[in-house]
Amino acid sequence: MAGFFSGSPEHEAPEPLEGPVVATIVGGTIIWFVLFLVQLPFYGWFDDHGHTWWLWTCLAGGGLGFIGIWYVRRRDAAIKRARSADGTPEPDRSPAPSAD
Numbered sequence: 001m002a003g004f005f006s007g008s009p010e011h012e013a014p015e016p017l018e019g020p021v022v023a024t025i026v027g028g029t030i031i032w033f034v035l036f037l038v039q040l041p042f043y044g045w046f047d048d049h050g051h052t053w054w055l056w057t058c059l060a061g062g063g064l065g066f067i068g069i070w071y072v073r074r075r076d077a078a079i080k081r082a083r084s085a086d087g088t089p090e091p092d093r094s095p096a097p098s099a100d
Contacts, residue, residue: 021072029065032058 036058039046046052 022069022076025065025068025072029062029069032061032065036062 036055039055039058043052043055046054
């Protein structure tokens with residue numbers, strides 16, 4: 001298997017995609033909690049059919065989302081601190097103008 005990759009050229013890694021990471025994680029966390037709350041009144045049906053794991057999966061997704069929110073907010077703050085210490089300006093995150 002080592003010879004399989006020997007002839008492939010090496011490329012530089014692309015720049016990481018940055019976007020509204022905090023908003024994305026917050027939105028996902030809200031969706032998980034809403035799914036949990038919507039299913040909660042039907043607990044009896046889920047229990048009768050052996051599907052209670054659906055509820056607990058949604059609750060776990062919401063709980064892990066809180067950890068994700070904490071993480072991405074700290075990451076975003078650290079990136080901003082590093083840029084301000086280096087004197088690097090904030091990247092423009094506005095949508096690109098259309099070429100109409």
